[in-house]
Each structure stands twice: as structure tokens, then as C-alpha cells.
Amino acid sequence: MKFPLYLDNHATTPMDPRVLEAMLPYFVEKFGNAASRNHAFGWEAEEAVENARKQLARLIHADPKEIVFTSGATESDNLALKGVVEMYREKGDHIITGLTEHRAVLDTAKALETKRGIKVTYLPVDKTGLVSPDDVRQAITDKTILISIMLANNEIGTINPMKEIGKIAKEKGILLHCDATQGVGKIPVDVQEMGIDLMSFTAHKIYGPKGIGALYVRKKAPRVRIAPMIDGGGHERGMRSGTLPVPLIVGFGKACELCEQEMPTESVRLAKMRDRLQAGIMKALEEVYLNGHPTQRLPHNLNISFAYVEGESLLMGVKEIALSSGSACTSATLEPSYVLRALGVGSDLAHSSIRFGLGRFNTDEEIDYTIKRIIEIVTKLREMSPLYEMAKEGVDLKNVQWATH
Ligand SMILES: *Cc1c(COP(=O)(O)O)cnc(C)c1O
Secondary structure, three states, rough: OOOOOOOOOOOOOOOOOOHHHHHHHOOOOOOOOOOOOOOHHHHHHHHHHHHHHHOOOOOOOOHHHHHHEOOHHHHHHHHHHHHHHHHOOOOEEEEEEEEOOOOHHHHHHHHHHHHHEEEEEEEEEOOOOOOHHHHHHOOOOOOOEEEEOOEEEOOOOOOOOHHHHHHHHHHOOOOEEEEOOOOOOOOOOOOOOOOOOOEEEHHHHHOOOOOOOEEEOOOOOOOOOOOOOOOOOOHHHHHHOOOOOOOHHHHHHHHHHHHHHHHHHHHHHHHHHHHHHHHHHHHHHOEEEOOOOOOOOOOOOOOEEEOOOOOOHHHHHHOHHHHHHOOOEOOOEEEEOOHHHHHHOHHHHHHHHHEEEEOOOOHHHHHHHHHHHHHHHHHHHHHHHHHHHHHHHHOOHHHHOOOOO
């Protein structure tokens, strides 16, 4: 085993060496500008870009012409929400999204509220993290111009019923955007079957390079139009100007191709490893709670709360394993995850949560080591916890009268 172990694959993934290999010729040797229409250097770059566009499109069942390259999913989310609002403002001023969306969607929606006077409905989720299609239907008004719901959550891995939500959007004639960053490449994604009109995803979560993402923009039934955020040379059919980063695009394409080929075996292998990790921890420790949906969940995700243990202390105790806690370090304060709060997880258990994100390069040996170390550190931290001791002695902590100083 090579330390530190990496179990934070929802934050980013290491690049697959086969992706790097595909990219390398496009830095020095094949350096052309894909927009240079009048010489061989440009043609070569353009061909590489168009090949990658096909590889992306294949993975999500789209037409290559419906792919717009961006700098990442954050930009794609911004372009989808702001681009639709700008273009369809006359039709209405209401958008619908969910409380557990990624910050790239939530902060964009907030900005549209404060700067553009858009009304936003933030749908709740159930205790497993699912958005209810019925809630989507009921939130729709005659002023609604966009629904934006994520495919799979980046903290808890819960997979939303996109097909049902897509059906409702279609029926009501409202555009559906989906942040599918965590789902693409990990589970089957089909923009036709799911009725998705706009979809964000990014290379660095699927073993590709950082700094390149895409927005799928439906071309027919309906033909979706978005206002650009960046003006310039009219690249990407006018939706996103700027010289294309050919090596990154080639890497993104290769990453998609590998995901398509390996998803059937990889998702089974990761789910097995994840289930073993979950069972290993839960069998050995009491008061351990699963966050998210027990089955409708990404195959490589595990999010659990260890009662009476601070997530941050746990991470400090196992520095040789890269994990993520449910407390977001925002400048001075340590706030519990808004995703877990939206599920109704109490503040204490939210602070006690740990996210395990398995990936292509993790091994069974690493999972065994992780199970052993997590059991050790949780046991040790609980032994040091007066609260845990009191709870073990049968004191009802909710009714304790704490002395105030
Ligand atoms: C990582 C992530 C993003 C942001 O992607 P970048 O390419 O890093 O900008 C957006 N949405 C979700 C759900 C993510 O997991």
C-alpha cells in the first residue's frame, strides 16, 4: 500500500495514466488552434476536438453537436442557469431547484434572486436525500422557466428520480437542467430517457484533467437557447467563446471512453468494496448511522455518522487516509453540512459524519486497512468522550441540566 490512501474521490479523482497518454501529443507536437481553419495544424486540433465531442456524447446518449465545452461543472451550472434566465426572462421569472444541490447551482440561484429579481423555489428532500417528483410538479407555476435538479448528490450519493422529473418537465413544457457531475461515468446516463435539456459534467471527477467541463444543450424537441456569459470569437456555436484547450478536451474524451467501457465492471467492483467497508464498520461499532439512501446511491459512496465523535477529530486521527467530513470549514466557523441538515440530520450527527469516496484505483487491501483504522480511532475517541460515557451509563443526555458558568 502507498500512503496516504485516497478515499476522497467525490472531491476529485486522480487522472488515469491512459488519459495522460492520450493528452501528451497535444501539448508540444500537435499544438494547433482548433479554430484555425486554413492549415494542417488547425485541422489536426479540430479533428481531435470533434473526436472527443463524440466520446462525450456517446457516454450520455447525446448528439456531438449538443456538447459545449466549458472550464468545469461550476461554469456549466452558471451558464445553464444564467443563460436560460437571460434568454427566457420574458416568459417568466421563476426557477425551481433543490436544497441539497451543489454550491455551483445554489449560489448561482442566489445571485439570480438578488441581482436579477428571479424567484427561486428550493425544494426539500426526504430523509434519504431524494427530491420528490410530486413536489416538483406542485412547485411549477405559469412563470416557471427552468427546473434544476442534480442527478446524484456529492456528499451522500443519493440518486434522484430524473426520469420521473424529466417527464413532468416535458409535460409542462419547462426546461430541465441537471447537474450530473457525480453521476456521469459512474452510472448510466441517458439525456433522452431522462428528459434532460441541459446537463453539466466535468472531467476531473471521472479520472480526467482539471479545468475542462461540458454543458449538454439539447438541439431539438425542444431546441434550447442560452445567452452566453462570455463574448468573443463565437466558439462552441456562440455559447462559450474562447480558444479550446485541446489537450484537456482530448483527455476529457478519453476519460469518457474509458468510463463507458469500464462502467459495468467498475461499478460492481466499487459497490462490493463499498458494501464491505460499510458492513465492516457497522458490525464492529455501535451508534453508527448511514446518511443518504440505502440503495438508490452511487456505487462508490458511503457517508456515515459516528455518534459522540467529532468528524474533524476523526480525520486528524487518521491522517494517512484522505477522507472528508460533514463539517464545512468556512473561514472561522465549522458549520455542519447543509446537505445533511436538509435530510433532518441533527447538528451533532452532522458534525460526526464522514464521507468515503471510493475510486478506480482503490484496492481491497486499502479497504481492509481503512476498516481497521476507523474502528480503532472511533473506539479511542469515544473512550475519551465524557458524553459517550454518560450515554453508556444510561444518562438521558437530552434531559441533563448543564451547569452554566
Ligand atoms: C465537483 C462538482 C461540481 C463542480 O465541478 P468543477 O468542475 O470542479 O467546477 C459541481 N457539481 C457537483 C455535483 C460536483 O460534485
